[in-house]
Amino acid sequence: MVWQTEEFEASHEGYVGAVLADGSEPKPVIIDIGSGTNMYQTSEWWAYSGKWGRPRAAAYRAACSCDWRGPDHPVDWDDLGDGGLEDLDVGAAHDDWSAHIDAVDRRAVPVPEEIAETLVRLEARLSRLVDQAPVAALRAVRQLEQLTRDIGHEAAYAAEADELSAETVGQGLGISAGAARSRLTGYRLRR
Numbered sequence: 001m002v003w004q005t006e007e008f009e010a011s012h013e014g015y016v017g018a019v020l021a022d023g024s025e026p027k028p029v030i031i032d033i034g035s036g037t038n039m040y041q042t043s044e045w046w047a048y049s050g051k052w053g054r055p056r057a058a059a060y061r062a063a064c065s066c067d068w069r070g071p072d073h074p075v076d077w078d079d080l081g082d083g084g085l086e087d088l089d090v091g092a093a094h095d096d097w098s099a100h101i102d103a104v105d106r107r108a109v110p111v112p113e114e115i116a117e118t119l120v121r122l123e124a125r126l127s128r129l130v131d132q133a134p135v136a137a138l139r140a141v142r143q144l145e146q147l148t149r150d151i152g153h154e155a156a157y158a159a160e161a162d163e164l165s166a167e168t169v170g171q172g173l174g175i176s177a178g179a180a181r182s183r184l185t186g187y188r189l190r191r
Helices: 091-107 113-132 134-161 166-173 177-189
Strands: 014-019 029-031 040-042 059-064
Touching: 014 091, 059 091, 113 134, 134 177, 166 177
Parallel strands: none
Antiparallel strands: 014 059, 029 040
């Protein structure tokens, strides 16, 4: 169970992590999924049941690829059914991660209100066009793709001309510096 948003992608990929009795996070578990040399590795809560020599989770919490961690939610092993951790409702962790994503969004550079309103109106008009004239909607989408490619290209070069670091761009977009570098390179190459 991994969570992502389209805007922040892997920079803020969330999951439910395990917490040990001492408050630490266990090392990732390696799972043999069959023959061969490829092994699956996970830090997700469900792998820490105490079976097969693995540690047993005392709690679970939301975790994010940006290293953010949510509050601990204790696991009451006595209340779990025969399914063990599979019976555990971890919805609170998703709520915690969603609140984290909301905070990331608030810290990101805001889209100017006029542009945000224009985008909302454009989405509504294009949605209506899909019902009325789907081919015209496809043509409009193609023109929009070209527009965003051109503007993204110009914006990437403007950020470079302003000597903005990948860290600064990443903070403004709510993503990691590495993801910002990749996005800037992608926009520069897309013309």
